[in-house]
Amino acid sequence: xxxxxxxxxxxxxxxxxxFLLHGIKDDKSCTCGVLNCSKPGKHPYSKINWKVVATTDxxxxxxxxxKISKLNLAAATGRINRANEKFLTVIDIDDSNSHMLKIxxxxxxxxxxxxxxxxxxxxxxxxxxxxxxxxxxxxNVDIRGTNGxxxxxxxxHVSGKKYExxxxxxxDIQDLPNEIExxxxxKKNHEKRIVVxxxxxxxxxxxxxxxxIKEIREMINNSxxxxxxxxxxxxxxxxxxxxxxxxxxxxxxxxKSHVYRKCCENxxxxxxxxxxxxxxxxxxxPAYDNSHENVNVKYVNWIEKNGISKESFLKHKLQxxxxxxxSSLTKGTDYTSLQTISLTREEYFKANGLExxxxxxxxxxxxxxxxxxxxxxxxxxCNLWNVNIETFQxxxxxxxxxx
Numbered sequence: 001x002x003x004x005x006x007x008x009x010x011x012x013x014x015x016x017x018x019f020l021l022h023g024i025k026d027d028k029s030c031t032c033g034v035l036n037c038s039k040p041g042k043h044p045y046s047k048i049n050w051k052v053v054a055t056t057d058x059x060x061x062x063x064x065x066x067k068i069s070k071l072n073l074a075a076a077t078g079r080i081n082r083a084n085e086k087f088l089t090v091i092d093i094d095d096s097n098s099h100m101l102k103i104x105x106x107x108x109x110x111x112x113x114x115x116x117x118x119x120x121x122x123x124x125x126x127x128x129x130x131x132x133x134x135x136x137x138x139x140n141v142d143i144r145g146t147n148g149x150x151x152x153x154x155x156x157h158v159s160g161k162k163y164e165x166x167x168x169x170x171x172d173i174q175d176l177p178n179e180i181e182x183x184x185x186x187k188k189n190h191e192k193r194i195v196v197x198x199x200x201x202x203x204x205x206x207x208x209x210x211x212x213i214k215e216i217r218e219m220i221n222n223s224x225x226x227x228x229x230x231x232x233x234x235x236x237x238x239x240x241x242x243x244x245x246x247x248x249x250x251x252x253x254x255x256k257s258h259v260y261r262k263c264c265e266n267x268x269x270x271x272x273x274x275x276x277x278x279x280x281x282x283x284x285x286p287a288y289d290n291s292h293e294n295v296n297v298k299y300v301n302w303i304e305k306n307g308i309s310k311e312s313f314l315k316h317k318l319q320x321x322x323x324x325x326x327s328s329l330t331k332g333t334d335y336t337s338l339q340t341i342s343l344t345r346e347e348y349f350k351a352n353g354l355e356x357x358x359x360x361x362x363x364x365x366x367x368x369x370x371x372x373x374x375x376x377x378x379x380x381x382c383n384l385w386n387v388n389i390e391t392f393q394x395x396x397x398x399x400x401x402x403x
Contacts, residue, residue: 004068004154008061010112010171011152015081016088017054017381019149020045020064021072024156031071038212040158041072042151048339049362050149051076052382072155078129078146080380086125089176090150094119095140100180111174114165117157121150124176130184134211134218135225137183208235213242220263227264233278236260240282247287253279292360292368296322299358318357321349326372332388335377338362341369344389 011018022031022045030040037043044050054076055061064073077088093101096119104113104122112123119140130145137143144150153163165171208231211219216235219225227235239260240253248256257275261267300315325345342365349357360368366376366383374385 004065005062007073007153008065011075012056012058012061014173015056015083017056017076017079018061018152019050019054019074019076020067021074021151021155023071024158024160028158028160030158041156044074045071046339047359048342050074051147052337052339052362054149068154073152074149074155075152077144077148077150078132080129081125084125086127086175087129087145088173089124089126089130090144090148091122091124091180092116092119092142092144092150093122093140094142098138098141100138100141107174107177109174110167112171113167114153114163115161116151116163117159117161120166121152123173124180125173126176126181132218134215137180143184213238220260227260229265229269232264232270233274236264236275237278237282240278241285244282244285244287249287250279250283253282292364292371295358295360295364303356314356317354318349321352321354322358325349326368328392329372329374330388330391331374331386332391333386334388334390335384336387336389337382337384338365339382340389341365341385341387344392 008018010016022037022041022043024041025031028040030037030043031045032040032043044053046053054074064071075088077090080087091100091104093104094116095101101120104111104120114121126145130143132145132148133143135141151157151163153165155163157163208216208228216227216239220227236257240248240257243253243256254275257279261270261275264270296315296318300318303314322345325348329341342360346357346359349355366385369385369387370376374387376383376385
């Protein structure tokens, strides 16, 4: 287990889907290259949705042994295990004085666990899927389950610390203790909301600004925390901006604002007129265009705006190659993942001398394939499409150059 290969063997033997994250450089910056990255060393390395990329494929897992010396590694949680039909659930503790930490460290039979940059991860098997939650059972104790992921050893934290195993000799993943499962069920079903303790307004704003939108949604969706006074308008504004970015129109924003209002502490004092002003402010921002028709145009406009490329023919070449790629796809009896289709498209572009190209988000790529008459089937891991990639490669002569 001390070696990278030993860790990979452990993940494979336990049927744990893994994938790569961006790593941490020597100067403690993220390998993504983005200045002031919001999640250094914790966001996916691939441009494809991590839920599709995460895999238990042994060839992939053994091929990344050298890469994880510079990149970080993550494990998908909450997926059913094919061997024991249980679900991986991880307890993420960021407080060394946590009561939960003392309970878990004093367990006679230790489970697979390790130190993170500032806390601990404890892995368990649960009989039923458990949702992600933030500070549900205790402050600074989060749960990673369905549709979640955790950073694993031998990754490097932004602080420079390594993710290190606590128990080299005992590596089995134990079943989730009954008392913890009971506590989770009680907290989940408890109707009483927990009100965030009072604090000075600037301090509250600072605290709530540290939460990302996903975390805020988790807190208000499980009804465990009310948005405190002093942060209500700002938090609703952030939530509505997220909705707007995903295409919400004005009427939808008004409706959602009333939903968020009821998630606030002392919500009757938050006037409807205030919500209307917030919505008007959010409407100043354009809705995100996720249609497949504009993927190439938006990409070319972006690189021209930022002065990244001086190739005047890029727009024409990109669109020509893109049209040629999709028109060459044929239907087949075998089904292919969006990740494979996207990677094949990238290789096709590179083989034809195009180093700068657009990338379809999974939803846009799916929409594109659907418009061309391809069909989708849903599986436990991802959606698959009846695209015959092997025939495409044969017909194009292994990506022979076109002019």
